[in-house]
Amino acid sequence: MLIHADADAFFVSVEVRDDPHLRGRPVVVGPQVVACASYEARALGVHAGMPLRHALRRWPELVVAEFRGETYESVSADLMALFREVTPLVEPGSMEEAFLDVSALDGGSVDEAGRIAADLRRRVRRELGLPVSAGVARAKLFAKLASRRAKPDGLVVVDADTEARVRPRLPVADLWGVGPMTAGKLHDAGIVHVADLCGWTVEALVERRIAKPQAKNLVAIRDGTDDATVKLPGPRKSVSSTISLGRPTRQRSRVRESLQHNVIRALDRLGDDPRPATRVDVHLRFDDGATLVSQGALEEPTRDPATLVGVALAALERTAYEDDGRGIVVAGVALALPA
DNA sequence: TCTGGGGTCCTAGGACCC
DNA sequence: TCTGGGGTCCTAGGACCC
Numbered sequence: 001m002l003i004h005a006d007a008d009a010f011f012v013s014v015e016v017r018d019d020p021h022l023r024g025r026p027v028v029v030g031p032q033v034v035a036c037a038s039y040e041a042r043a044l045g046v047h048a049g050m051p052l053r054h055a056l057r058r059w060p061e062l063v064v065a066e067f068r069g070e071t072y073e074s075v076s077a078d079l080m081a082l083f084r085e086v087t088p089l090v091e092p093g094s095m096e097e098a099f100l101d102v103s104a105l106d107g108g109s110v111d112e113a114g115r116i117a118a119d120l121r122r123r124v125r126r127e128l129g130l131p132v133s134a135g136v137a138r139a140k141l142f143a144k145l146a147s148r149r150a151k152p153d154g155l156v157v158v159d160a161d162t163e164a165r166v167r168p169r170l171p172v173a174d175l176w177g178v179g180p181m182t183a184g185k186l187h188d189a190g191i192v193h194v195a196d197l198c199g200w201t202v203e204a205l206v207e208r209r210i211a212k213p214q215a216k217n218l219v220a221i222r223d224g225t226d227d228a229t230v231k232l233p234g235p236r237k238s239v240s241s242t243i244s245l246g247r248p249t250r251q252r253s254r255v256r257e258s259l260q261h262n263v264i265r266a267l268d269r270l271g272d273d274p275r276p277a278t279r280v281d282v283h284l285r286f287d288d289g290a291t292l293v294s295q296g297a298l299e300e301p302t303r304d305p306a307t308l309v310g311v312a313l314a315a316l317e318r319t320a321y322e323d324d325g326r327g328i329v330v331a332g333v334a335l336a337l338p339a
Numbered sequence: 340t341c342t343g344g345g346g347t348c349c350t351a352g353g354a355c356c357c
Numbered sequence: 358t359c360t361g362g363g364g365t366c367c368t369a370g371g372a373c374c375c
Contacts, residue, residue: 010375030343031343031344032342032343033342033343033344034342034343035343035344048343048375049340049341049342049343050340050342051340051341051342051343052342054340054342069344093374093375094345094346094374094375095345095375096375097375176373176374177372177373177374178373179372179373179374180372180373181371181372181373182372182373211348211349211350211372212349212350213348213349214349214372236346236347237346237347238345238346238347239345239346240344240345240346241344241345242343242344242345243343243344244342244343244344269345289341291370292369292370293368293369293370294368294369295367295368295369297367297368329342330343330344332344332345334345334346344375345374345375346373346374346375347372347373347374348371348372348373348374349370349371349372349373350369350370350371350372351368351369351370351371352367352368352369353366353367353368354365354366354367354368355364355365355366355367356363356364356365356366357362357363357364
C-alpha cells in the first residue's frame with residue numbers, strides 16, 4: 001500500500017510552531033502574494049496566489065508572518081528524513097508532501113497501512129510539531145485524493161471496494177496531472193468523468209492532441225492499473241532564481257541588473273551541490289502575462305559568476321525584449337545541472 | 340483578480356551526422 | 358546526384374504541480 005503524507009498549510013504551520021501566539025489566528029505568509037494561508041484565513045476567503053495587499057485591504061484582521069525560505073527548506077529536510085525512517089521508499093512531491101511505499105511493512109493489509117499512517121502522523125506532530133494529513137490506498141492517485149480529503153490534520157484510508165466504486169465517477173478535471181488545457185480537450189471529446197473514457201484507446205486520445213504519457217495514464221486510471229510505483233528522487237536538474245521587478249519596466253539596465261542578481265542568488269541556492277551549470281536560461285514575464293525563455297549555451301560547464309552573467313545577458317539580448325512595447329514584470333535565471 | 344517563486348516533463352522543429 | 362531512414366543534440370514553447 002501507499003501512503004500520501006502531506007503537511008497542512010506548511011509554511012504557516014512552521015510559523016505557528018515557532019510563535020505559538022499565532023495559533024488559531026488567520027495567518028498568511030507572503031512575500032508579495034499569499035504563498036500559504038492558515039485554515040482560519042482560508043475560512044475568511046483567503047487563498048494562495050492572492051496579492052497580499054488585496055487580502056489585507058479586504059481582511060485587515062489578517063496576521064502576516066515573515067516568509068523564511070531557508071527555514072522551510074530545513075524543516076522539509078527533517079520531514080523527509082522522518083518519512084525515510086518509516087520506509088526508504090519515499091518519493092517527495094514537493095517540500096511538504098511525499099508518497100511512501102509501505103508494502104513491505106503492511107502485509108498487504110489496508111488497515112495495517114492505515115495504522116502505519118496514523119503512527120506517522122503522531123510522530124511528525126511529536127517530533128516536528130507539524131500537522132500532517134495522510135491518505136492510504138493501493139496506488140498514487142487514490143492515496144493523493146485521500147490525503148486531500150483528509151485535510152486538515154486527518155487520515156483517510158481507501159479500501160479496494162471504495163476505490164472501485166469511486167473510480168468511474170471521478171471528474172477527469174480533478175485528476176492529478178490534468179490541468180485546464182487537457183481538461184478542455186477531454187471535455188470537447190465528451191469525456192467528463194473517468195467512466196466516459198470507456199472505449200477510448202491511447203491512440204484515439206493522442207489524436208485529440210492529448211500528450212501520449214498523459215493518454216496512457218488516463219487509460220490506466222480507467223482500467224484501475226494506474227501508477228503505484230514510488231520513484232526515488234534523483235539529483236535536481238536545475239536551480240533557479242526569479243525576482244519580480246515591481247512595476248513593468250522596459251529599461252535594459254534594470255533587467256540586466258536583475259539577471260546579474262539572480263545568477264548570484266541561484267549559485268547561492270546551489271548550497272553544497274558541487275556541480276557546475278551546463279546552461280543558463282533567462283526567464284522573462286511581460287505585463288500581458290506572456291512568458292519567454294531564452295537558453296544560453298555554455299562552452300563548458302562552469303560556476304563562474306562572471307561567465308554565467310555574461311551568457312545570461314547575451315541570451316537576454318537575443319530576445320529583442322525591449323522592441324515590442326511590452327514591459328517586463330519578472331526576470332529570472334535557471335541554471336541547468338548535469339545528471 | 341491573473342499576482343509570486345521554484346520545479347518537472349513533454350513536444351516540435353531544425354541542424355547535423357551516418 | 359538523389360532519396361530515404363535513423364539517431365542525437367539544441368532551442369523554443371507548453372502544460373502542469375505545489
